[in-house]
Amino acid sequence: MTLAVRARKRLSRHFSLDVAFDVDSGVTIVFGESGSGKTTVLRCVAGLTEPDDGRIAIGDRVLYDAAGGVAVAPAERRVGFVFQHLALFPHLTASRNIAYGLSRLSGEERQARTSAIAASFHIAHLLDRRPAEISGGERQRVGLARALVTDPAILLLDEPLSALDRATQSRIIADLREWNDAHRIPILYVTHSQREAFALGERVLLLREGAIVGDGSPDAVLEAPSHEGVARLAGFENLLDAEVVDRRPDSGVMVARLAGTDVELETPLASAAAGARVRIAVRAGDILVAAERPRGLSARNIIAGRIAALTRQGPTVRLHVDVGGVPIEAHVTPASSELLGLHPSTDVWLVIKTHSCHPVSAV
Amino acid sequence: MDWTAIALSVRLAALVSAILLVVGLPIAYWLTFSSSRWRFVCESIVALPLVLPPTVLGFYVLLALGSRSPIGRAWTALTGRGLAFSFEALVIASILYSLPFAVQPIAAAFAQIDRTLLEASATLGAGRLQTFARVVMPLSIEGLLAGVVLTFAHTIGEFGVVLMVGGNLPGVTRTVSISIYDDVQSFDFASAHETALLLLVVSFAALAVVYGLMRKPWAVAPLS
Numbered sequence: 001m002t003l004a005v006r007a008r009k010r011l012s013r014h015f016s017l018d019v020a021f022d023v024d025s026g027v028t029i030v031f032g033e034s035g036s037g038k039t040t041v042l043r044c045v046a047g048l049t050e051p052d053d054g055r056i057a058i059g060d061r062v063l064y065d066a067a068g069g070v071a072v073a074p075a076e077r078r079v080g081f082v083f084q085h086l087a088l089f090p091h092l093t094a095s096r097n098i099a100y101g102l103s104r105l106s107g108e109e110r111q112a113r114t115s116a117i118a119a120s121f122h123i124a125h126l127l128d129r130r131p132a133e134i135s136g137g138e139r140q141r142v143g144l145a146r147a148l149v150t151d152p153a154i155l156l157l158d159e160p161l162s163a164l165d166r167a168t169q170s171r172i173i174a175d176l177r178e179w180n181d182a183h184r185i186p187i188l189y190v191t192h193s194q195r196e197a198f199a200l201g202e203r204v205l206l207l208r209e210g211a212i213v214g215d216g217s218p219d220a221v222l223e224a225p226s227h228e229g230v231a232r233l234a235g236f237e238n239l240l241d242a243e244v245v246d247r248r249p250d251s252g253v254m255v256a257r258l259a260g261t262d263v264e265l266e267t268p269l270a271s272a273a274a275g276a277r278v279r280i281a282v283r284a285g286d287i288l289v290a291a292e293r294p295r296g297l298s299a300r301n302i303i304a305g306r307i308a309a310l311t312r313q314g315p316t317v318r319l320h321v322d323v324g325g326v327p328i329e330a331h332v333t334p335a336s337s338e339l340l341g342l343h344p345s346t347d348v349w350l351v352i353k354t355h356s357c358h359p360v361s362a363v
Numbered sequence: 364m365d366w367t368a369i370a371l372s373v374r375l376a377a378l379v380s381a382i383l384l385v386v387g388l389p390i391a392y393w394l395t396f397s398s399s400r401w402r403f404v405c406e407s408i409v410a411l412p413l414v415l416p417p418t419v420l421g422f423y424v425l426l427a428l429g430s431r432s433p434i435g436r437a438w439t440a441l442t443g444r445g446l447a448f449s450f451e452a453l454v455i456a457s458i459l460y461s462l463p464f465a466v467q468p469i470a471a472a473f474a475q476i477d478r479t480l481l482e483a484s485a486t487l488g489a490g491r492l493q494t495f496a497r498v499v500m501p502l503s504i505e506g507l508l509a510g511v512v513l514t515f516a517h518t519i520g521e522f523g524v525v526l527m528v529g530g531n532l533p534g535v536t537r538t539v540s541i542s543i544y545d546d547v548q549s550f551d552f553a554s555a556h557e558t559a560l561l562l563l564v565v566s567f568a569a570l571a572v573v574y575g576l577m578r579k580p581w582a583v584a585p586l587s
Contacts (some may be wrong), residue, residue, distance in 0.1 A: 048482050074485035087483035091501045100497070101487030150487060 001025060003154050003186040007044045007054035007064075017041065017051075017210040025184040027177075029197045029218065032207035038190040039084070041207070042156040045188065046081050047074035058153050058186075080152030082160045086143040088131040094118075094142045095127035101150035117149040121175055137168035144172070148179060155187040161196060173199050194222050194234045231281035231360050237329045238282040239360070240265075244272050253300075253354055256280060261324030266300040267357035281358040287330040288351035289319060291340040301352040307344055310337070317342070321350060364557045367534050368542035375450070375538065376518035379457045380465075380511050386458070387465035387510060392495070394466065395473035410467070412460045421527025424456045428528070448530045453538075456528040457518045464513040468573075472506020473499060505576040516569035520562060 006020040017037040030038045043049035045056055047063065050071060056064040063072045063079075088097050095114055102110045118124040121141040126134050131142070140160060147155065161169045177200065180187060189200060197204055197218050204221040206214030214221040222234045231239060242256035242265065252269050256278060265280060272278045294302060305323040312318075317337040319330045330350060332342070342348070394406055412420060428446045429435045438446040446452050476499060484494040500507070522540040529536030531545070539558055546555035 046482075046486055048485070073490075074482070075488050075490050077486075078488075079486060081483070081486040083479050083483060085479065087477065087479040089480060089483075089498060100484070100489070103489070103493070146487070 001059050001153065001186060003045070003188075004055070004057045005041070005045060007041070007051040007056065009040060009044060009049065009051045011037075011040065011210075015210060017044075019207070019210070019212050020054075021205055021212060021215070023186045023188065023203070023205075025186055026202045027180055027187045027189050027200045029201035029204045030188055030190045030207060031192065031194075031197055031204050031214075031222070033192060036207040037210040038192075038207050039158055040210075042081070042158055042188060042190060045154070046079045046156055047072060047077050048081075061153075078150070078153040080147035080150060080155040082143050082147045082155075082157045084158045084160070084162065086131075086139055086160075088139060088142060088146070090131055093128050093130055094123060094134065094138075097131070097142055098127075098146045098149055100146060113149055117145045120179065121145045137164050137172065140164060140168075140172055141175070144176065152185065154185055157187065157189045159190055159192070162191070162193065166195075169196070170199070176200065194218075197222060231279075231358065235283065236281035236358070237284040237331075238280075240280045240282065240326060240328070242278055242280050244274050244276045244278060247274055254359075256359070258323070258326050261326055263303050263324050263326070265303075265352070265357050266354045267359050268355055270359040272359060278359045281360050282328075282352060282356055284318070284329040284331040286352065286356035287328070289321075289330050289332050289336070289340065289342070290349040290351060291342075291346070293349050294351060297351060299351045299353045301350075301354065301357065303350050303352075305348055305350055307342060307346045307348060310342060310344055312337075319348075321348060323350070364554065364561070365537075365539070365542040365546075368537050368539050369558070369561070371450075371534065371537065372519050372539040375453055375457060376515045378454055379461055379518045380514045382454070382458055383461060383465035383514050384507070384511055387462070387469055388507075390462075391466045391469035391473055391510075392499075394470045410463050413463050417460065417521065417523025418527055420460055421456060421524040424452070424459065424524070424528050428452050428455065447528065448532065448536060450529075450535055453525060453529045453536055456524045457521060460521060460524045461514045461517050464517045465510040468506045468509035468513060469503065470506075472503030472509075475506075476502050508576055509573045512569045512573050516566050520566060 002022055002024050004022045007017065009017045011017065015037070017040050019037070019041060030041060032038050040049060044051050045063070051064065051066065053066045054064065055062070055066065062068070062070050063077050064070060089100065092100070095118070098117060099110050099114045102113060105113070114127070115124065118127055121144060123138060123141045123145065126138055131139055134142070143160065161172060164172070173196065189196070191197060201218045204214065204216065204218050205212055206221050241259040243259065244254055245257045245264065246255040247269065248254060249269060253266050254269050254272070255264050255266050257264050267280055270278065288299070293304070303323055305321040305328065307319055308322045308327065309320040310317060312334060315333065316331050317334055319332065319342065321328045321330055328350060390409065394402060394409070425447060426432060427434055430439065430445055430447065435446045480498055481494055484498050489497065520540055521538070522544070525536065525538050525541060531537050531541055539562055543555050543558050543562070546552070546558070
């Protein structure tokens with residue numbers, strides 16, 4: 001089954017959505033900053049927002065066609081929707097919430113399907129409680145179960161896990177993966193968390209200002225970001241201003257000098273010409289820290305700096321290293337920090353592999 | 364105490380409350396959920412009895428129901444009786460006069476409902492009527508009760524409109540408030556006192572019920 005979406009929608013004078021994509025069965029992540037139009041895409045598919053133009057179809061079942069004057073009512077679309085704030089019915093128990101979409105079935109079958117889905121989402125013990133009486137993670141499971149029990153043709157999830165702690169997220173993701181493996185319908189999953197994107201996504205659609213600017217595997221789209229905004233979203237702590245000083249197409253690399261310093265970084269070759277300004281995105285966790293100048297390493301970038309500040313946050317020690325006036329953030333474990341005797345104003349060397357430096361265009 | 368007047372007032376108020384519950388629901392629904400640009404006109408008309416002197420409303424209703432009006436003539440042709448100065452005329456006038464007291468609490472309750480609940484209902488396959496019955500109504504039950512109670516209390520206590528449209532016929536159109544007025548006019552203060560006190564207590568009890576209901580027992584705690 002394929003979901004084919006073509007939609008244009010003008011939402012304000014400054015913002016229009018204009019997207020076209022096909023998705024097959026499996027989880028497709030719709031990734032983007034807030035305000036990029038992610039939710040609007042889902043609402044158009046569900047029929048809660050009518051596009052100005054376009055065509056939306058599941059297989060050969062047309063849900064919306066501006067040219068043909070077709071706009072199927074949301075209730076007739078067989079689209080499962082899990083809302084960001086869940087929208088559980090506060091006056092109904094969990095079991096009645098789940099059974100809400102099954103009113104056409106006999107009482108017996110309704111009961112059977114509610115019990116089955118409750119079991120697979122581990123909420124069988126709280127079916128008699130109202131939403132106000134259960135935890136956030138449990139509500140999330142009820143919301144998922146309510147949408148899935150109706151056997152929808154496609155499933156739309158709008159940041160369903162954003163309010164939960166990581167452990168709960170992981171458990172729900174595991175349940176959702178299991179359900180997906182068993183049912184294989186197209187699932188559009190909106191998020192701005194790269195963790196969720198990597199954990200669930202077989203494909204990522206990257207949305208930016210109402211347009212799709214990236215489409216591919218999570219690795220391709222999020223690990224090697226082509227835009228600065230994406231890099232920030234994808235958790236790159238360091239975005240360094242630099243100027244391309246040399247290109248070596250033979251070895252597939254280029255050299256960029258950090259702005260205001262004579263520190264040079266070797267990066268993978270990008271389309272930027274010599275002399276062009278670029279930004280280099282580096283994850284803090286991809287930087288090795290050495291107390292002495294290391295020798296005999298394959299890594300090409302070994303740069304000297306001095307620790308300006310050092311903060312511990314759970315299992316991570318964040319080092320703010322001053323490299324010729326440019327602040328660079330690096331993460332180490334508390335044990336390494338202790339072993340190396342790291343303190344403010346300690347001199348250190350930062351080791352960064354060429355392929356951990358991602359040149360991005362500063363859009 | 365004028366028990367005939369009290370019985371009449373209670374009958375009138377009960378009838379008007381029941382009718383306004385049925386009539387008020389669709390009006391309140393439309394006022395809350397319509398995106399029509401003319402909504403403000405309807406809102407203004409519904410709220411008009413709040414600011415209009417009862418005599419003005421009563422005067423126009425009297426004209427509309429009188430023996431020379433099309434409505435009055437149709438009524439006479441149908442029943443053989445005149446419509447003005449009848450119990451039926453009181454009912455019609457009271458419905459108009461109490462309309463905002465029924466519609467506004469219901470509309471306020473509808474407006475408090477999270478719209479995404481209605482969208483969730485739609486994506487789960489429920490049509491508008493089903494959503495109304497299964498989500499909108501249960502979540503605005505306090506508003507509905509408030510509307511009924513306020514309508515009842517307001518109708519019990521009305522004076523000006525009744526006097527204009529119904530006159531003062533014992534057992535037909537003489538309501539509690541008119542009975543009090545009559546008692547005072549004839550210097551029967553003791554009788555006026557009794558009826559007035561009863562009205563005061565009933566009104567207070569009605570408001571206490573309304574305000575006591577203004578809470579949501581199943582409010583959702585914020586996601587932790």
